[in-house]
Amino acid sequence: MHTSNLSSAVVPDRLLAWLNQAIELGASDLHLVSGYPPVLRLHGELIELPEHPLFGDEIQELLSPLCPDDAFARLFHQKNVDFSFDLAGAEHLTRFRVNAFHAGGQLGACLRLVPWAIPDFSWAGFPPELAGRLTSLRDGLVIVTGPTGSGKSTTLAMLVQALNAQGGYRIITVEEPIEYHFPRVPGSVVTQREVGVDVLTFADGLKFGLRQDPNVILVGEIRDRDTAQMALSAAETGHLVFTTLHTRDAKGAITRYADLFPQDVQRDIRSQLALSLRA
Incomplete structure (x- = not known):
């Protein structure tokens, strides 16, 4: 786009x-x-x-x-x-x-x-304690859920910007579209890639992004099996991965994630999620 x-x-x-x-x-x-x-x-x-x-x-x-x-x-x-x-x-x-x-x-x-500017946690009413816990993570998978318009993309942007501002992070994002532009901060490097413009699919963005020395990866949305598998593999290999799923609540996220895979491997996917899912 x-x-x-x-x-x-x-x-x-x-x-x-x-x-x-x-x-x-x-x-x-x-x-x-x-x-x-x-x-x-x-x-x-x-x-x-x-x-x-x-x-x-x-x-x-x-x-x-x-x-x-x-x-x-x-x-x-x-x-x-x-x-x-x-x-x-x-x-x-x-x-x-x-x-x-x-x-x-x-x-x-x-x-x-x-909104052009990335809101801060206090403006959005985001619990400071939770923000601190999530931005202190160093690896694993963080999934933000909710219906359309509930603020999933804004939540991801606030979390990633907090890490960007700390410095010391190589951040890769794969989005459709790019909604917020992360400012340049000394000590951090951010590359934002847009599906359909810079890369063909979310899965391709993840695949090639892993070759770019990332600490943090933002995937705009998990829509298909290939993206789900790549995100899980990235989280298992020491990267901190943020993404979203269109489910109404956190409880449905694991079921929705597993349902992207064939039934014969869903048990294994749930086991992988148990080890990698942080929030």
Whole structure:
């Protein structure tokens, strides 16, 4: 997924007004769905903006200035595409992660707001004791779980940034997309790789990342068996691996992880998790 830096002059006026409204209200998402007016996700509720219903052609006109040419071509070939853009405001940049899709033969999109700066633990209400325990680990697997929009990526970013700030770490990330950029800190080296841009798959990112002398590896998400196996192997060989799973709670994480493998090896995977899983 590509990330573009855009000035407000590039963004169509109507879309710019909706994006600014989303930023000002603190919305998490802007939905552009054919047959509906623009809709904001605000504090968990869906709020329709006082606009007329949109249709596919209008949505295409709104998105086309934002979408990289190759991604726009894939949208009509593959019917779905992810991309992101950074919108330059008066005081700071705001990043939007976009999923554009087809439904009922019409184009639609969800634009998620991603904070530019990595929050600190106190801002996020993250328990200091737990943060200290997790950032004192030196190896093993840490899995952050929760439904979409629950803050998994932000939690990972806070943990990895805390390690980055300590110095002395070689950090490799494999993400889709890259949401937060880790600042350069004396004594640490961070390489961020984006699936679809810098590497073909999460598993490939892990495979080649292990050859780059990492202490800490961030894997944006475990989606398939190859990635799950590589992450587990990395954790077993002395690396600290952070990742996420789409499960509602921690209890379901082990079952979800094991279910990525054939039934005849799931017992072995559970045994490996018992030795490597730290949190």
